[in-house]
Amino acid sequence: MMNSSMNGGRSESVIIKKHEFPIPEIKFTKLFINGSFTDSVSGKTFETIDPRNGEVITTVAEGDKEDVDLAVKAARHAFDNGPWPRLPAAARRNIMLKYASLIEERIDELAALDALDGGKLLSFGKLADIPSCIEFLRFYAGAADKIHGRMLKMSSDHQGYILKEPIGVIGHIIPWNFPSQMFFIKVAPALAAGCTMVVKPAEQTPLSALYYAHLANLAGVPEGVLNVVTGYGSTAGAAITAHMDVDMVSFTGSTEVGRLVMQAAATSNLKALSLELGGKSPVIIFDDADIEKATDIALLAILFNKGEICMAGSRVLVQEGIYEKFEKRLAEKAKTWTVGDPFDPESRQGPQVDKKQFEKILRYIEHGKREGAKLIAGGNRCGDKGYYIEPTIFSDVEDDMLIAKDEIFGPVLSLMKFKSVEEAIKRANATRYGLAAGIVTNNIDTVNTVSRSVRAGLVWVNCYYAFDSNCPFGGYKMSGPGRDLGIEALEKYLQVKAVVTPIYNSPWL
Numbered sequence: 001m002m003n004s005s006m007n008g009g010r011s012e013s014v015i016i017k018k019h020e021f022p023i024p025e026i027k028f029t030k031l032f033i034n035g036s037f038t039d040s041v042s043g044k045t046f047e048t049i050d051p052r053n054g055e056v057i058t059t060v061a062e063g064d065k066e067d068v069d070l071a072v073k074a075a076r077h078a079f080d081n082g083p084w085p086r087l088p089a090a091a092r093r094n095i096m097l098k099y100a101s102l103i104e105e106r107i108d109e110l111a112a113l114d115a116l117d118g119g120k121l122l123s124f125g126k127l128a129d130i131p132s133c134i135e136f137l138r139f140y141a142g143a144a145d146k147i148h149g150r151m152l153k154m155s156s157d158h159q160g161y162i163l164k165e166p167i168g169v170i171g172h173i174i175p176w177n178f179p180s181q182m183f184f185i186k187v188a189p190a191l192a193a194g195c196t197m198v199v200k201p202a203e204q205t206p207l208s209a210l211y212y213a214h215l216a217n218l219a220g221v222p223e224g225v226l227n228v229v230t231g232y233g234s235t236a237g238a239a240i241t242a243h244m245d246v247d248m249v250s251f252t253g254s255t256e257v258g259r260l261v262m263q264a265a266a267t268s269n270l271k272a273l274s275l276e277l278g279g280k281s282p283v284i285i286f287d288d289a290d291i292e293k294a295t296d297i298a299l300l301a302i303l304f305n306k307g308e309i310c311m312a313g314s315r316v317l318v319q320e321g322i323y324e325k326f327e328k329r330l331a332e333k334a335k336t337w338t339v340g341d342p343f344d345p346e347s348r349q350g351p352q353v354d355k356k357q358f359e360k361i362l363r364y365i366e367h368g369k370r371e372g373a374k375l376i377a378g379g380n381r382c383g384d385k386g387y388y389i390e391p392t393i394f395s396d397v398e399d400d401m402l403i404a405k406d407e408i409f410g411p412v413l414s415l416m417k418f419k420s421v422e423e424a425i426k427r428a429n430a431t432r433y434g435l436a437a438g439i440v441t442n443n444i445d446t447v448n449t450v451s452r453s454v455r456a457g458l459v460w461v462n463c464y465y466a467f468d469s470n471c472p473f474g475g476y477k478m479s480g481p482g483r484d485l486g487i488e489a490l491e492k493y494l495q496v497k498a499v500v501t502p503i504y505n506s507p508w509l
């Protein structure tokens, strides 16, 4: 366990290693195509790394274009000829419910896999992360038999009806920050809709996705419906986005890669797209806020999941009347935030996912120091092994500083001062992103004005990170077109077909 403690204006880290933690057995490391685990066509593998120490956990099959071709072929066959889209919806529901129960029996093991592979807190995995995956499956299982069209009385002597049909073969490309939730945020509504799919997990965190493929098989999801191809983005990922037989790509990741995905769709078969991209979300705290509550919200907004979350509240705008008090209290709390082994129940923040991410965050911290922002907490790596970083807070940050503009994707907060509601709205919106926003105030007029003026897909008032299966989230602006969760996510895997018949033998026919 590492504690950040104050030392003459700087934080310093102390490593207190209490005990070793048991790591889970790795059972699945091959591609899952057409109902079986298989080596990649090339026979190549890649290493997946433990971010607690930089050591290799295991090697995993490295899928490439040929493997994607096989997986898409299986998914295409399962969609065009297989039972899944043709099953009564209640039968799909029952298989999804069984899938959820199989996960429920293995919560601890699955949470441990993500802790090992992604540095995610085991406690969070057991209490919230994996249970929410079970909820996503159950929510969309319940919706599977409630997909309805509509009747139309047309102005000619015709009637029409609208069918909602599954889009077809989906390519799901997901990031590493929530390996399990991302998997089911994508897979659960697509299964309910009757689609078939190829999932490409992030190369940093392939392990739990392969386990979920195995459990889908055990639950009775027919072969070819759910395929998992592990591998790199520029090879396996790109092969999915350019594939002529993939009907839609549902992508979550960076805005930069989102742009490549859109280009590949445009130059291949104009496949449908859902893009969930980056963010630089503001948390706006007004003078009437309770300092204790507001600092807790601000800290959670940036430090939850070590800042590796698209919706991180990485810009905190505080009104001038409480700015100094807020700044002092926030720094005090950040310095007592426990950073440590993700398997340790006392840890509140584990290691960043990999060396690349760790070094990128440290570079941004150095940039913030050079830009002249005031460092009031953290600013260094934690310990000398693994990818741990101190909770870091910069104060007096200007809008045009790089740390205020770029998505850092780490535990680094930019604190800024504002005077009026109008100024807060203008500066909150001064970003290319628009994923989430937070508002902390007891004034209902302020809540109404700001929540309707902020250009973001999800606004939290006096809270942060409140999610639910039925609450859609997604972006405005360059955070990408697309919504995940909610009935909206089910709708995106469906397409509309209108069928028209005469009501009686019309003289025009």
Ligand code: NAD
Pocket (backbone or CB within 6 Å): 173, 174, 175, 176, 177, 200, 201, 202, 203, 231, 232, 233, 234, 236, 237, 238, 239, 241, 252, 253, 254, 255, 257, 258, 260, 261, 275, 276, 277, 278, 279, 309, 310, 311, 407, 409, 435, 474, 475, 479
């Ligand atoms: P990333 O864009 O580097 O990678 C995401 C996925 O895309 C990975 O599976 C990767 O292998 C794949 N990929 C990479 N290059 C590709 C290519 N050329 N073609 C096809 N696929 C490719 O993102 P990341 O570093 O894994 O995740 C962090 C990013 O994800 C952040 O920007 C974060 O904001 C974003 N994110 C967004 C949401 C959301 O819901 N909006 C949620 C989580 C993460």
